[in-house]
Amino acid sequence: MNDVIRCTVNGRPLEYQGSPMDRLLDVLRESWRLTGTKEGCGEGECGACTVLVDGDPVCACLVPVFQVDGRTVRTIEGLLHGERLDPVQAAFIDEGGVQCGACTPGMVLSARALLDRNPDPSREEIRDALAGNLCRCTGYEGIYRAVVKALQAEDAGGAR
Amino acid sequence: MTRAFTPDSLAEALKILRDPTVVPVAGCTDLLVVDHATGRRHDAVLDLSRLTALRGIRVADGHLDIGAGCTFTELRQSPEVQRLAPSLAQVAGTIGAWQIQNRATLGGNIANASPAGDSLPVLLALGATLELASAEGVRSLVYEQFHVGYRRTALTPGELIVRVRLPLPTRHTYTAVKKVGTREAQAISKVIVAIHAEVDGGRLSGVRLGAGSVAAVPVRLRQVEAVLEGRHIDASLADAAARAARAEVSPIDDVRSTAQYRAFALGQVVATMVREGQPRG
Numbered sequence: 155m156n157d158v159i160r161c162t163v164n165g166r167p168l169e170y171q172g173s174p175m176d177r178l179l180d181v182l183r184e185s186w187r188l189t190g191t192k193e194g195c196g197e198g199e200c201g202a203c204t205v206l207v208d209g210d211p212v213c214a215c216l217v218p219v220f221q222v223d224g225r226t227v228r229t230i231e232g233l234l235h236g237e238r239l240d241p242v243q244a245a246f247i248d249e250g251g252v253q254c255g256a257c258t259p260g261m262v263l264s265a266r267a268l269l270d271r272n273p274d275p276s277r278e279e280i281r282d283a284l285a286g287n288l289c290r291c292t293g294y295e296g297i298y299r300a301v302v303k304a305l306q307a308e309d310a311g312g313a314r
Numbered sequence: 315m316t317r318a319f320t321p322d323s324l325a326e327a328l329k330i331l332r333d334p335t336v337v338p339v340a341g342c343t344d345l346l347v348v349d350h351a352t353g354r355r356h357d358a359v360l361d362l363s364r365l366t367a368l369r370g371i372r373v374a375d376g377h378l379d380i381g382a383g384c385t386f387t388e389l390r391q392s393p394e395v396q397r398l399a400p401s402l403a404q405v406a407g408t409i410g411a412w413q414i415q416n417r418a419t420l421g422g423n424i425a426n427a428s429p430a431g432d433s434l435p436v437l438l439a440l441g442a443t444l445e446l447a448s449a450e451g452v453r454s455l456v457y458e459q460f461h462v463g464y465r466r467t468a469l470t471p472g473e474l475i476v477r478v479r480l481p482l483p484t485r486h487t488y489t490a491v492k493k494v495g496t497r498e499a500q501a502i503s504k505v506i507v508a509i510h511a512e513v514d515g516g517r518l519s520g521v522r523l524g525a526g527s528v529a530a531v532p533v534r535l536r537q538v539e540a541v542l543e544g545r546h547i548d549a550s551l552a553d554a555a556a557r558a559a560r561a562e563v564s565p566i567d568d569v570r571s572t573a574q575y576r577a578f579a580l581g582q583v584v585a586t587m588v589r590e591g592q593p594r595g
Contacts, residue, residue, distance in 0.1 A: 174318035175359060177346065197347045198414055199500055210387075210416040216346045217417070218339070220318045221363055264412065285499030286411025 159223045163188070164232030174220030179203045181219045182229060190230035190259045194288070201287035204260030205229050211267045211286070230259035233266060242266050242304040251300035253291035261287040265301045273305060317358040324367035324476065327360055328449040331472040336360050338474060340368075340383055341417035343410070344426045368421065368476060371395060376482060377443075382421025382475040386433075390415060399480050401489040401508055405436050411499045421475040424457075427465045427531070430502050434461075434532035436491050437478065438524030439508035445477035452476070461531035486512040488591045492583045496570075503527045504571035505579045507535075509587045511542070516592060518542050523584070528563040528576055537562045538584060552588040556581035 159170045163186060170181050182188045182205070191214055194202030198213040205214045206228040233240040242265045245251070252258050261284060268275055268283035275283065280301050289297060319336065321327040330336055336358040339345055348354060362368060368383030371392045378398045380389070386406040389395050395403045409415055409423075409432050423433045424444070442457040449472060457478075460468050469475070483489070491508040495501030506526040512519045521542045523535040538558045545551050565576035 173315045175316045175346075175349070175356060177350070196350050198343055198410065201411070201413055204413055211413045212416050213343075213413045215350070216341075216343050216414075218318075218342055218346065218359070220320070220359075221342075221361060223320075267412075282407075282499075283412055286413040288500070 157223075159219055161222045161224065162226045164228060170219055172219070175218045177215055178205070178207075178217040178219050178222060178227070179214035182214060182227075188229050188231050192256055192259060194256065194260075199288070200257075201260045201264065202257055204263050204287060206263055206267055209267065209270065211264050213286075228263070230263060233262065240266060241307045242269065242300070245300040245304035245307065246297070249300040249303055250296035251292060252296075257287055257289040257291075261289065261297060265297075265304065268301070269305055269308060273308065275301075275305065316356050319358065319360040320364065321360065322364075324365050324447065324474075327362065327365060328447060328472065328474065330360055331474065332449050333358070334471050338362050340419045340422045341385065341414075343414050343418040344422065344428070362419075362421075362474070368419075368474075373398070373482070378480040378482060380420060380478045380480070382424070382444075382478060383419050386415035386418050386420070386423075387412070389420065398482055399436075399440060399489075401436050401491040401510075402433065402440065402480070405432050405491045405493070405506075405508070408432055408493050408495075408499070420478055424460065424475055424478070425467060425469065427461055427467050429464070429530055429532065430506070430527045431532065432493060432503060432506055432526065435506050435508040435524030435526040437480075438532055438534055439489065439491075439510040439522045440480050441510070441522060443479045444475055445479065446473050447476045448473040454479075458534065464530035484512060486514045488513045490587050490590060492587060494579045494583060502570060505565075505576050505583060507580065507583045507587060509591070511591060513547070513591050513593060516546050518545055518547060518591065523559075525559075525563065525580065527571075528565040528580055533563070535559055535562055535584070542588065547588060547592045549589065552585040555588045556585040559584040 182191050192202040194200035196215050198216045203214040204211050264287050319330050337356045338360045340362040369381040371380050371394050386409050390406040423431045437457050444455045489510045493503045493506040495503050508524045511521040521539045526532045541558045560577045560581040565573045
């Protein structure tokens with residue numbers, strides 16, 4: 155029945171003792187102060203709240219926190235390697251894939267999850283993987299260029 | 315505070331679900347949208363997402379047997395579904411996007427019973443059977459009998475969809491699904507149609523057409539099926555099927571589309587699907 159929810163967030167064990175149906179999005183932002191994950195729509199339509207649960211991109215606005223008990227969660231904060239940006243993050247900056255930044259955390263995580271599975275995606279595969287992340291600023295081309303740049307950097311043995 | 319049950323077995327879950335205040339939850343991709351928009355709270359929820367009895371995809375007893383708890387990502391990536399129910403694998407890729415497909419389940423899509431549920435017309439066309447279970451026992455139900463009214467299903471209190479069984483295709487089987495929506499992803503359908511038929515020498519038999527977003531429930535287009543059954547595929551048959559489709563449905567105007575557009579689009583899609591059943595060469 156109801157217990158403390160325990161999970162691993164960005165490599166660290168964290169706990170939550172509120173209502174099991176509280177949204178993972180709210181728990182991340184309000185309880186664990188990981189505010190990189192944004193609420194765009196609250197309906198799972200925009201992807202701004204994308205996080206990785208056991209490596210899979212999901213909308214944190216649609217995950218009741220009790221279902222992540224015992225699981226690993228990765229947020230945008232978890233992409234930094236000490237002071238070093240993930241190649242996807244660096245590529246977004248270099249290629250103009252970031253404007254207002256609202257979609258960026260979710261977009262970067264979806265791109266990261268894609269490259270973790272598929273080191274050489276086609277343009278169609280990139281578009282499909284990012285189809286759940288809406289951007290109102292960039293028109294997406296800078297984002298696609300960033301993903302291609304990141305995969306080239308990783309192909310060339312870029313550090314992760 | 316909401317109580318959360320996390321049973322280890324289906325039997326344990328079914329016992330708990332005798333309590334009608336306990337809501338079974340899986341991917342929550344419809345449930346949490348409504349909760350958040352309306353402030354709805356649940357006395358108690360029961361997590362289906364870890365029950366192994368609801369997972370797994372296998373060929374058994376001459377059927378493709380799919381756990382109701384399988385996610386759309388699993389359906390999309392399953393070699394068995396791609397080979398034996400390709401229209402189901404295809405439609406799985408049109409539901410929301412990656413984030414939704416990783417969580418939403420086939421059983422949830424069925425039980426949520428939206429008129430626009432994308433897998434539902436495919437299940438109608440493929441002739442699915444549902445395995446249902448409650449603390450009182452198990453039963454099979456032909457999927458056609460599942461939707462009894464707008465968002466009302468044949469599930470009895472405390473009953474769960476456990477498995478979805480599909481007949482296996484033959485070498486003549488033709489299936490297709492087409493969804494009309496505002497975007498290629500993250501779109502609720504304006505019209506969605508699925509077809510299943512045996513095509514032998516260009517002649518159609520065993521035709522079943524399922525359509526969504528054109529009625530309060532997903533429907534078989536029986537008048538269109540009657541037009542097509544036993545006939546050779548050609549352009550005039552496709553046109554006749556389109557006319558029959560437009561006459562058969564009485565869709566509504568809503569936020570996504572109009573009755574007029576829906577009827578028109580339905581006809582166009584049906585005609586295309588008929589023409590595309592023609593073997594090439």
